[in-house]
Amino acid sequence: MREHFKGVILVILLGLFALAGALISGTQIAYAHEISIILTLIAVALGYRIYVHGIRSLLHGNVTAQLFATIAIFISVIAGLVLPSASATGTAEAVGYLTASAIVALIILAGMTLEEYIIHRTRGALEKLINMSPNTARIRRDSAEVEVPIDEVKVGEIVLVKPGDKIPVDGTVISGHSTVNQATITGESIPIEKTVGDRTFAGTLNEYGALEVKVEKIAEDTTLAHLIQLVEEAQEKKAPIQNIADRFTTYFLPIMAVLSSSVFAASYFTLGFEVALARTVTVLLVACPCALSIAVPVAVAATIGNASMNAIIIKGGTHIEKLKDVTLVAFDKTGTLTIGEPRVVEIKTFGNYSEADTIKYAAIAEKFSEHPLSKAITAKASELSLKIPDPTDFKTIPGQGVDAHYGNKHILIGRKMIAMEISEAANQFMSKVENEGKTAIPVTLNNNVIGIVVVADTVRKNSLEAIQRLKRLGVKTAMLTGDNMRTAKSIAEQIGVDEYHAELLPEQKVAYIGELKKGNVVAMVGDGVNDAPALANSDVGFAMGAAGSDVAIETADVALLGDDLTKVDYAISLSRKAFNRMKGNIVYAFVWNIIALSLAAFGILNPVLAVVLAEAGCISVVINSALLLLSKPKAFAKINGQAK
Amino acid sequence: MNNLETKKEHVQKTEKVILNASKTDCTGCSVCSDFKADSLRHAVARLNGVSKVKVDEITGKVTIEYDTQKISFSKITERIEKLGYQVEVLSREEIQ
Numbered sequence: 112m113r114e115h116f117k118g119v120i121l122v123i124l125l126g127l128f129a130l131a132g133a134l135i136s137g138t139q140i141a142y143a144h145e146i147s148i149i150l151t152l153i154a155v156a157l158g159y160r161i162y163v164h165g166i167r168s169l170l171h172g173n174v175t176a177q178l179f180a181t182i183a184i185f186i187s188v189i190a191g192l193v194l195p196s197a198s199a200t201g202t203a204e205a206v207g208y209l210t211a212s213a214i215v216a217l218i219i220l221a222g223m224t225l226e227e228y229i230i231h232r233t234r235g236a237l238e239k240l241i242n243m244s245p246n247t248a249r250i251r252r253d254s255a256e257v258e259v260p261i262d263e264v265k266v267g268e269i270v271l272v273k274p275g276d277k278i279p280v281d282g283t284v285i286s287g288h289s290t291v292n293q294a295t296i297t298g299e300s301i302p303i304e305k306t307v308g309d310r311t312f313a314g315t316l317n318e319y320g321a322l323e324v325k326v327e328k329i330a331e332d333t334t335l336a337h338l339i340q341l342v343e344e345a346q347e348k349k350a351p352i353q354n355i356a357d358r359f360t361t362y363f364l365p366i367m368a369v370l371s372s373s374v375f376a377a378s379y380f381t382l383g384f385e386v387a388l389a390r391t392v393t394v395l396l397v398a399c400p401c402a403l404s405i406a407v408p409v410a411v412a413a414t415i416g417n418a419s420m421n422a423i424i425i426k427g428g429t430h431i432e433k434l435k436d437v438t439l440v441a442f443d444k445t446g447t448l449t450i451g452e453p454r455v456v457e458i459k460t461f462g463n464y465s466e467a468d469t470i471k472y473a474a475i476a477e478k479f480s481e482h483p484l485s486k487a488i489t490a491k492a493s494e495l496s497l498k499i500p501d502p503t504d505f506k507t508i509p510g511q512g513v514d515a516h517y518g519n520k521h522i523l524i525g526r527k528m529i530a531m532e533i534s535e536a537a538n539q540f541m542s543k544v545e546n547e548g549k550t551a552i553p554v555t556l557n558n559n560v561i562g563i564v565v566v567a568d569t570v571r572k573n574s575l576e577a578i579q580r581l582k583r584l585g586v587k588t589a590m591l592t593g594d595n596m597r598t599a600k601s602i603a604e605q606i607g608v609d610e611y612h613a614e615l616l617p618e619q620k621v622a623y624i625g626e627l628k629k630g631n632v633v634a635m636v637g638d639g640v641n642d643a644p645a646l647a648n649s650d651v652g653f654a655m656g657a658a659g660s661d662v663a664i665e666t667a668d669v670a671l672l673g674d675d676l677t678k679v680d681y682a683i684s685l686s687r688k689a690f691n692r693m694k695g696n697i698v699y700a701f702v703w704n705i706i707a708l709s710l711a712a713f714g715i716l717n718p719v720l721a722v723v724l725a726e727a728g729c730i731s732v733v734i735n736s737a738l739l740l741l742s743k744p745k746a747f748a749k750i751n752g753q754a755k
Numbered sequence: 756m757n758n759l760e761t762k763k764e765h766v767q768k769t770e771k772v773i774l775n776a777s778k779t780d781c782t783g784c785s786v787c788s789d790f791k792a793d794s795l796r797h798a799v800a801r802l803n804g805v806s807k808v809k810v811d812e813i814t815g816k817v818t819i820e821y822d823t824q825k826i827s828f829s830k831i832t833e834r835i836e837k838l839g840y841q842v843e844v845l846s847r848e849e850i851q
Contacts, residue, residue, distance in 0.1 A: 164813065167813045167814075168813050171813055171814055173813075226789075227789055227793075230789060230790045230793065231793060233790075234793065234794065234797065237797075241801065262803045262804070262825065330803040331802060331803055339801075340798070340834075340837070343794060343797075343798045343838060344837050344838055344839070346794065347791075347794065347838045347839045348839065401787065404787050405787045405790070408787060408790060408791075409790065412790075412794075
C-alpha cells in the first residue's frame with residue numbers, strides 16, 4: 112500500500128507544478144515567463160520514474176513504452192526551450208511545448224500508478240487466503256499457556272484454540288470438541304464437527320468449543336500454505352494464447368522505428384520541421400505495446416485468483432484454455448458422484464417392531480464388527496441417539512452375516528444366515544431393492560424377521576445439480592465405475608448422466624478415457640489418488656476433495672478442494688469467459704494501436720491527446736482483465752438465480 | 756532452563772544473497788514486469804525466515820536477506836524456480 116501512496120503523491124505534485132506553471136505564465140507578475148518555465152520543468156522532472164524506467168530498460172536491452180515517452184518528452188522540452196528564440200511567435204509557443212510535455216508526463220505517470228495499483232489488487236484473492244492464517248499461536252509450554260509468533264511453534268507442541276479463534280496449524284485434535292468452519296480450505300461453509308483424533312487445517316475457524324491440537328505442520332508446510340504456493344505458481348504459468356500477443360510485441364519495435372522515421376521524413380519534406388517533430392512525438396506517444404503484452408498474464412492471474420476464492424485451483428493458463436473446450440466430463444462414481452461409503456437409506460419393518468427396534472438389535476449384533484455395512488448400521492443407531500448395549504456373545508461369519516445373543520434374545524443378521532422361510536412380502540421387498548443396486552439386510556429376532564435394513568452408497572447432494580448444470584453448458588456427461596452394472600445403472604438414473612460404463616478395471620478406465628477423447632475434449636473427475644492414471648489420460652483432470660491430499664493436488668490439472676461437484680461447471684464457464692476476455696483484449700489492443708498510430712501519423716492527434724489515448728487503451732485492457740477476479744460466470748449466476 | 760534453550764536456538768545468522776531471476780516471457784512492458792516482480796516479491800517475502808526482499812523489475816535482480824537457521828538457501832531458490840524463473844546466484848555473504 113505504501114508504494115502506491117508514494118506514487119499518488121508524485122502524480123499530485125507533478126500535476127500541481129504543471130498547473131502552477133501554466134497559470135503563472137498568463138499573469139503580469141515579474142519574471143512570470145521564467146517562473147513558469149522553471150515550475151513546468153520541475154513538473155516534467157517529477158515524472159522521473161518514466162525516464163528512469165525507459166532508460167534503464169534500454170540499457171538492459173528492452174525497448175518499452177516508457178522509452179518512447181522519454182524520447183517524446185525530451186524532444187518537447189528541448190523544442191520548448193530552443194524554438195522560441197528561433198521562431199517569431201515566442202513565449203506562448205514555448206510554454207505550449209513545455210506545458211504539453213508536463214501534461215504528457217502527468218498522464219503517463221498517473222497511468223503507471225493506476226496500473227500498478229490494479230495489478231496489485233489482482234493479487235487480492237491470494238492476499239485474502241494468506242491473511243486467513245493467524246500470525247500467533249497460543250501454546251502450552253511447561254504447563255503454562257504462552258502466545259508466540261507462529262514461526263516459533265514447533266511440530267509436536269500443543270496449540271490451544273479458543274472458541275471463535277482461527278486454527279493456526281495443521282494438526283490432530285487431542286482434546287476438546289467443537290465445530291470448525293473449513294471454508295478457507297474446502298470452500299464448504301457448513302461447519303464440520305471436530306473431536307479427538309480429527310485433523311485440523313491452519314486458517315480454518317474454530318466455532319463454539321475449545322480445542323487442543325497437536326502440531327503436525329507449521330508455516331510453509333501447512334495445507335493452506337501449500338495451496339497459496341500452488342496458486343502463486345499457477346498464476347505465473349502462461350496461457351498459450353499469450354504467444355500470439357508476444358509475437359505482435361516482438362514486431363512492435365521495428366514497426367515503430369520504421370513508422371516514426373518515415374512519418375518524420377514524409378512530414379519534414381512536405382510540412383516542415385516543426386510539424387514533422389510534433390507528429391513524430393505523437394506517434395511515439397500513442398503506441399501502446401503494453402496493452403498487448405499485459406492482457407493475457409493479468410487475465411490468467413485474475414482467473415486463477417477467482418477460482419481459488421471458490422476453492423478451485425486451476426494449475427496454470429494452459430488449463431484455462433483446455434477447460435474452455437471441454438465437451439464431455441467423465442466422473443468416477445464411488446466417492447465422487449457418491450459419498451463412497453454405505454449408509455442406511457431405508458428400514459422396512461414387520462410385525463409390531465419399529466424402525467428403531469430393527470436398528471437397535473442389528474446394531475447390538477454388529478457392535479464390534481468393522482465391516483462397512485456394520486458401520487453403516489452403527490452410524491444409523493447413533494444418528495437415532497440409540498443406546499446400544501454389548502451383545503452377550505456374537506459370531507461373524509465372513510460373507511454371510513452375524514449370529515449374536517443379547518440376554519435371552521437370539522439375533523441373526525444377513526440373508527444367508529436365515530434358514531427359515533421368509534414371508535412373501537419380505538422376499539418381494541428384498542428383490543426390489545436389490546434390483547436397484549442396494550443391499551438388503553434382514554434382521555431376525557428369535558427367528559422372526561422384524562425388519563430389513565437397506566444399505567446403499569448414496570449420491571452426493573450436489574451430484575444431480577452438477578450434471579444438470581453441465582448439460583445446460585452443452586457439455587456431455589459420463590460415469591465410469593468399477594462397480595457392478597445394477598448399482599451403476601441405479602446411480603446413473605438418479606443423477607441423469609448421458610452415459611455410464613460399469614465393471615471397469617482401473618486400466619480399462621484409462622483406456623475408456625482414450626475412447627471418449629475421440630471426438631471430445633474430455634475432463635475426468637475423480638479422487639485424484641485411485642484415479643490418477645485416468646486423470647492423467649484425460650485432457651483436464653479434476654481431483655475432488657483434494658484439500659488434505661498432496662498427491663491428489665499434484666496429479667490434477669484442476670483441484671477441487673471441497674466435495675462440491677458444481678465447481679466443475681464453474682471452472683468450465685469461468686474459463687470460457689476468461690478466454691473470451693483474453694482474446695477480446697488482444698484484438699482490442701491490436702486494433703486500438705493501429706487506429707491510434709494511423710491517426711497520429713496523419714497528424715490528426717496532438718501529443719497530449721495521443722498519450723491520453725495510449726494510457727486509456729492500456730488501462731482499459733488491464734481493468735478488463737483484472738475484473739475477471741470478481742466476475743461470476745454468466746451461466747453460473749443465472750442458474751443460481753433460478754435455484755432461488 | 757527451557758527458556759534459555761529456546762533463546763539460544765534463536766541466535767540469528769543472517770545471510771544476504773543477490774540473485775538474477777530471469778524468465779523468458781514478458782519483455783518490454785513496464786506494467787507486465789511490475790506485475791511479475793510484485794508476485795515474486797510476495798512469494799519470497801512470505802517464506803518463513805526471510806526478512807527482506809527487493810526485486811528490481813527491470814534487471815530481474817533479487818536481493819534477499821534471510822535467517823539461515825530458519826530457512827535454507829536451496830529452499831529459497833527452489834521457490835523462485837517453481838515460479839518459473841531461472842536463478843543465477845550473483846553473490847552470497849553473511850552479514851550478521
